[in-house]
Amino acid sequence: MKPRRAVTPLLVGAGGLAVVAATGVWALSGGLYGCTKADRELAPTLASLPILDAHPSRTRPEDERYSGCDDDDGFAYAGQYYRYTTSRADVLAFYRQAAEEDGWRLESADSSPSPAPGSLAIDTSALCFEKPVAGTTAHLTVWFPSDLGDSPGDYGLDVTASHDGAAWC
Template identity: 45%
Template structure:
């Protein structure tokens, strides 16, 4: 083997190794913090009935959203809802709908006035369902928000980094 063909062979192996490493880096999410699997998971979460089936007395206050958190690498999907009742009515409605769809309270003894979190296993993953109220986000009187306006959000990750 000539000196020239050895250099060419080494260069070919270097290019192949770089391509394999670069491809693995992109598909595992090294650039974005999310894997392609988690990006697809976000689309699956957006289809969950808890976000799409209307609960009694609830209206959709916004479009559904989904994506993948680039910093922490978890999939998410959510939707804002309106409800004419009190915060306690909303909590009771969400607890009932969650229980009917196999969700379990993450902390069964948590105070009802705080955001609530539920979990469920799906295809071997722990999926988190959180309930939060818009008026909690509008602290300081930035905007007037009806007491029953709330968001349901799902989070999950293939690497276990998701939470409520």
């Protein structure tokens, strides 16, 4: 009788350890941190959006299109950098029209979103648009690295989205 009493607590303890271990594996593989499988699969969809190919005639693509999933914040992203030889105002006017024609809705606009000296850059988007993409809300940002003191003559288009709502401009 005594060995039988010892087996039950051992089995319950082993089962409890298995649950704890499985929970740990789940949490480390994206359950509590990082990107979900759905968001990882969303990145190529974002990279194929036609708006990332749209640009004013006096601009040219820089480098390759990029995409992926931000494990720190848990959202999919895609983007493209461009070099411009036209005015910043012309770039912004172009995207206001091109994004609207492609079904994007203007969420916010700040033609010069430079952070205050000595402050942290929170939002450097000159234009921010929203649009439903693949069952979630995607955010399109037009931004200028020069607002952060970097790369004058360049601008970027970024699209972010997440199935859990963690994406923003």
